[in-house]
Amino acid sequence: MKKLTISNQRLDDDLLMKKRREALDTWPTGKEVDFDEAVAYQKSLPDSKIWWKVMVKLREEGRMSVFPRAGTPILEKMIELCQGLRDSGVVLIPVTTDSYTRLGQYEKVEGILQECYRTGKALLNGYPIINQGVKKTRKLVESVDAAFSPRGAGGEIAIASGLTTYEGGMTFLTWGSYSKKMTIRELAEKSQNGQRIAGWYADRGVILCTDLHGWLPGGPFPLSVNIAAMIIEAVTMAEQGQKALYPIVHCMGNMAQDMAWIKLAPRLIREYLDKFGYRDTMITGTCPAQTPLFPVAMDMGGAFAYLCYVAMVGALSRCNAVDLRSIDEAAGVPTKDTNAVSYRAAKWIFDVVREQRTEIDIKDMATEEKVTETEVRAIMDRVLELGDGDIIAGAIRAVESGVLDSPWSPNITVRDKVLGVRDVRGACRYLEFGNLPIPEEIKDFHRRKIAERESLEGRKADYYTAVRDLWSFSKGKIVGLLPFDQ
Amino acid sequence: MKKTPTIITGTVGMDAHVIGTKVVSRALRDAGFKVVELGMQVTPEEFISAAQETNAAAILMTSLYGMAELDLKGFDEKRKEAGLGNVLLYIGGNLVIGRYDPKEIEPRFKKLGFDRVYPPGTDIQAVIETDLKPDLKARGKM
Numbered sequence: 310m311k312k313l314t315i316s317n318q319r320l321d322d323d324l325l326m327k328k329r330r331e332a333l334d335t336w337p338t339g340k341e342v343d344f345d346e347a348v349a350y351q352k353s354l355p356d357s358k359i360w361w362k363v364m365v366k367l368r369e370e371g372r373m374s375v376f377p378r379a380g381t382p383i384l385e386k387m388i389e390l391c392q393g394l395r396d397s398g399v400v401l402i403p404v405t406t407d408s409y410t411r412l413g414q415y416e417k418v419e420g421i422l423q424e425c426y427r428t429g430k431a432l433l434n435g436y437p438i439i440n441q442g443v444k445k446t447r448k449l450v451e452s453v454d455a456a457f458s459p460r461g462a463g464g465e466i467a468i469a470s471g472l473t474t475y476e477g478g479m480t481f482l483t484w485g486s487y488s489k490k491m492t493i494r495e496l497a498e499k500s501q502n503g504q505r506i507a508g509w510y511a512d513r514g515v516i517l518c519t520d521l522h523g524w525l526p527g528g529p530f531p532l533s534v535n536i537a538a539m540i541i542e543a544v545t546m547a548e549q550g551q552k553a554l555y556p557i558v559h560c561m562g563n564m565a566q567d568m569a570w571i572k573l574a575p576r577l578i579r580e581y582l583d584k585f586g587y588r589d590t591m592i593t594g595t596c597p598a599q600t601p602l603f604p605v606a607m608d609m610g611g612a613f614a615y616l617c618y619v620a621m622v623g624a625l626s627r628c629n630a631v632d633l634r635s636i637d638e639a640a641g642v643p644t645k646d647t648n649a650v651s652y653r654a655a656k657w658i659f660d661v662v663r664e665q666r667t668e669i670d671i672k673d674m675a676t677e678e679k680v681t682e683t684e685v686r687a688i689m690d691r692v693l694e695l696g697d698g699d700i701i702a703g704a705i706r707a708v709e710s711g712v713l714d715s716p717w718s719p720n721i722t723v724r725d726k727v728l729g730v731r732d733v734r735g736a737c738r739y740l741e742f743g744n745l746p747i748p749e750e751i752k753d754f755h756r757r758k759i760a761e762r763e764s765l766e767g768r769k770a771d772y773y774t775a776v777r778d779l780w781s782f783s784k785g786k787i788v789g790l791l792p793f794d795q
Numbered sequence: 796m797k798k799t800p801t802i803i804t805g806t807v808g809m810d811a812h813v814i815g816t817k818v819v820s821r822a823l824r825d826a827g828f829k830v831v832e833l834g835m836q837v838t839p840e841e842f843i844s845a846a847q848e849t850n851a852a853a854i855l856m857t858s859l860y861g862m863a864e865l866d867l868k869g870f871d872e873k874r875k876e877a878g879l880g881n882v883l884l885y886i887g888g889n890l891v892i893g894r895y896d897p898k899e900i901e902p903r904f905k906k907l908g909f910d911r912v913y914p915p916g917t918d919i920q921a922v923i924e925t926d927l928k929p930d931l932k933a934r935g936k937m
């Protein structure tokens with residue numbers, strides 16, 4: 310095996326400062342960033358604009374907010390869009406960047422942005438935060454009373470502008486869900502450079518919150534690999550000095566599983582942070598997310614029901630935030646009006662369901678929690694063993710050997726030897742275990758559950774069962790399509 | 796199969812939604828075809844050069860993010876120039892932005908040179924039997 314050069318260690322400060330300036334020098338607006346002034350500006354922000362404080366306050370007060378997606382190129386329109394969200398009760402507002410900004414094509418963005426202002430049309434599919442720069446983006450932050458989070462890009466322009474989250478860490482999402490050729494080694498190296506910036510600000514009293522996504526399950530698939538990946542993300546961020554983070558929990562549609570995972574993810578992340586000595590890194594809440602395939606654009610009823618399902622699971626689990634898409638998700642970029650109806654529907658559920666304080670105690674939930682916990686622990690034990698105690702070295706070897714693996718990844722370096730299908734109640738089960746170190750008795754549990762479905766359907770579950778299951782939730786069914794709906 | 800035709804697959808443009816093309820590729824392989832799987836974010840030029848190099852009988856593209864028409868601007872001319880006028884062309888997925896009737900957009904993609912156009916959620920195994928095999932036979936490619 311090749312010698313590992315990356316380990317879970319804090320980056321050198323001189324190197325960090327050099328890399329920060331280099332990153333900002335890629336576009337003229339980078340000159341607007343003065344690091345010390347950025348710290349002072351962040352410190353001047355009211356609590357209602359500081360992401361981690363907003364989340365903690367929501368939790369303490371027993372309330373919740375939608376965490377939506379929103380971005381449009383023209384500043385004035387962006388302010389209007391965000392004010393619309395605020396009016397629908399949203400206090401956690403994203404600044405979703407356009408695709409070209411995410412790819413670093415600022416030159417191209419500049420031309421299109423000028424065209425946007427000339428014609429008044431939104432010709433970019435998001436807010437080009439780098440080209441807009443600090444002064445203009447501060448105007449957005451100061452115009453709407455909410456906390457802001459850059460999505461997809463932003464770097465230190467976002468921080469200097471007063472946005473209070475920072476994307477970084479060993480983001481399995483970037484690598485396993487959006488990249489075609491990046492290796493896990495390249496991810497580990499790149500992410501450490503980035504994440505140290507959040508640590509630099511934290512050292513100066515500015516805490517930027519980060520959401521953990523883990524390795525996104527591309528289709529119905531148990532969340533154990535995803536949660537193990539979130540633990541790796543959390544621990545590697547904490548080493549770089551990150552002080553506030555929270556898990557995004559990808560709801561797959563079976564209520565017992567979704568609610569079990571919402572309970573389990575923060576508990577295990579906390580445990581591993583403590584185990585590695587990062588007791589002062591806080592978990593600011595838990596945010597269930599609407600992740601699997603969305604209903605087709607024409608199915609507006611399905612789109613409403615789907616976002617309300619996730620809102621409901623979040624409300625019953627007493628989360629403080631829920632990551633939701635609008636009913637326009639499959640149709641394109643949402644308008645102010647479709648955002649408003651979508652998030653008012655979610656707020657209706659938050660207020661009506663959450664305030665009933667129903668104690669949910671489902672027997673199946675305890676089983677699901679136990680099963681996933683056993684799986685995550687087995688995976689983490691193997692990761693740490695492979696890295697000889699170093700979590701980054703272990704994660705790299707785990708991915709390379711399929712100890713961490715996921716189906717449906719676009720990345721060609723992923724082994725992709727695992728597969729999931731739903732059981733007779735719609736819960737996600739492993740059909741193919743690949744090289745995941747899952748204990749034999751747990752494997753038997755999955756096999757038994759799949760056998761129940763096979764006997765009901767009268768056919769063996771195979772790859773094409775998994776393909777049909779990709780559609781089930783999106784089409785408003787949970788236990789497979791044919792022959793159940795005949 | 797008398798001849799084993801080669802089929803090129805991939806998502807066109809900057810689209811990262813890879814599941815569709817993975818499912819298509821696997822189903823083609825299971826049905827006995829030779830598959831050159833280009834994966835996500837494939838440019839029209841890459842489709843053309845892959846088809847030339849492998850003497851492909853068909854190109855099956857997928858797209859979910861609604862911008863396929865922009866990605867395919869000029870594709871028909873380029874593939875004809877490359878001498879690929881007889882290569883069968885299929886496309887499927889969420890092909891335009893907004894709420895639309897898939898039947899309405901079919902003519903737009905046929906104009907771009909596609910022989911068949913499919914809406915989201917199409918059963919690829921059925922397509923292989925009812926459309927692809929007969930189309931290939933009709934062109935003497937299998």
